[in-house]
Amino acid sequence: MKTLTKILLAVALVAGLTNVAIALTTATSTVTITFSAIAAIAVSGNPGTLTIVSPATPGDLPADQSDTSTTMAWTSSVNSGKTRKITGSIASLFDGIDLYATVTAGSGKGTSAGETKFTAAATPYDFVTAIGSCNTSSETITFRAHVTAIVAPYTNTQKVVTWTLTDEA
Amino acid sequence: MKTAVPYIIPALLAVVICYGGVCWAISITATGSWSQTIDASNLTGGAGTDLNSTYQSASNAVVIDIIGAGSTWGVAVKKITSNWHSSLHLSVKRTSDGTGVGTISGGTSYQEVTDIDQSFFSGNRSRANVNVQFQLTGVSIQVPPGVYTATVYYTVTGT
Numbered sequence: 001m002k003t004l005t006k007i008l009l010a011v012a013l014v015a016g017l018t019n020v021a022i023a024l025t026t027a028t029s030t031v032t033i034t035f036s037a038i039a040a041i042a043v044s045g046n047p048g049t050l051t052i053v054s055p056a057t058p059g060d061l062p063a064d065q066s067d068t069s070t071t072m073a074w075t076s077s078v079n080s081g082k083t084r085k086i087t088g089s090i091a092s093l094f095d096g097i098d099l100y101a102t103v104t105a106g107s108g109k110g111t112s113a114g115e116t117k118f119t120a121a122a123t124p125y126d127f128v129t130a131i132g133s134c135n136t137s138s139e140t141i142t143f144r145a146h147v148t149a150i151v152a153p154y155t156n157t158q159k160v161v162t163w164t165l166t167d168e169a
Numbered sequence: 170m171k172t173a174v175p176y177i178i179p180a181l182l183a184v185v186i187c188y189g190g191v192c193w194a195i196s197i198t199a200t201g202s203w204s205q206t207i208d209a210s211n212l213t214g215g216a217g218t219d220l221n222s223t224y225q226s227a228s229n230a231v232v233i234d235i236i237g238a239g240s241t242w243g244v245a246v247k248k249i250t251s252n253w254h255s256s257l258h259l260s261v262k263r264t265s266d267g268t269g270v271g272t273i274s275g276g277t278s279y280q281e282v283t284d285i286d287q288s289f290f291s292g293n294r295s296r297a298n299v300n301v302q303f304q305l306t307g308v309s310i311q312v313p314p315g316v317y318t319a320t321v322y323y324t325v326t327g328t
Contacts, residue, residue: 029202029230029231030318031303031305032204033316034206034317035207036206042216073216073217075212077311133312134310
């Protein structure tokens with residue numbers, strides 16, 4: 001009989017533990033959302049040809065030529081306290097011409113540096129700074145060619161300008 | 170024999186009670202999770218555009234089993250978050266009835282998961298393999314980079 005009692009008690013104990021083990025009234029699952037930092041930039045295309053023409057007044061240098069036909073778009077997400085900037089660099093300089101560029105920045109999209117000259121080749125210059133988390137799709141790019149000296153005429157000379165959205169120090 | 174008698178009756182009662190406890194207890198288990206990475210590939214139209222605002226998990230991101238033989242029950246849902254962003258809204262819905270001898274109803278439309286328990290779905294007896302799907306809304310480029318986590322709690326109670 002003692003053996004039967006022990007068995008019953010053991011069964012009761014196991015049943016009790018089983019009861020405790022499976023009677024879960026709350027279950028959980030985890031949702032994890034990861035936001036990666038985003039730095040995306042694009043331009044609408046190539047600007048029109050800047051054609052330098054003879055000056056109206058003999059003895060003058062040819063007048064400046066500008067193009068505003070292209071736009072820039074960017075999307076940026078940064079952590080609090082961090083900002084980005086847009087730099088531009090030109091692969092090589094034009095003979096007898098200084099090239100300037102301006103990139104606008106709408107409200108909340110950063111701060112335009114205004115017109116900036118590509119002074120040296122392969123050197124990044126700041127065009128928009130203080131870019132936080134934002135997106136903008138149609139900021140105007142203005143190129144201006146300023147003749148500095150009379151040189152031998154040349155045509156269809158293309159220079160590549162590279163725009164980069166990068167972290168500010 | 171006489172010394173054993175005082176133990177026999179409590180032992181038998183214990184078995185009955187415990188088995189009774191098992192028979193009438195309600196339990197719930199949830200299996201699965203949802204991880205979503207949001208990056209530049211989720212921009213609506215490339216550079217210059219914002220992120221898609223809404224994301225959904227697989228329809229069976231989480232599978233819930235409920236054991237509630239002989240009783241009616243309701244499941245409530247809530248979340249506890251860490252490093253959550255105020256513009257993000259997590260919703261949940263039930264995408265299948267599961268299987269089992271019991272019935273199940275409600276919870277088939279997305280409802281926001283808040284920080285307090287809210288009724289999700291209800292039923293009776295046991296249902297297994299009840300699929301659950303999540304939806305995240307309110308995503309924009311204004312949400313700073315980082316990892317945002319919510320622990321979703323499913324609490325079953327007898328009704």
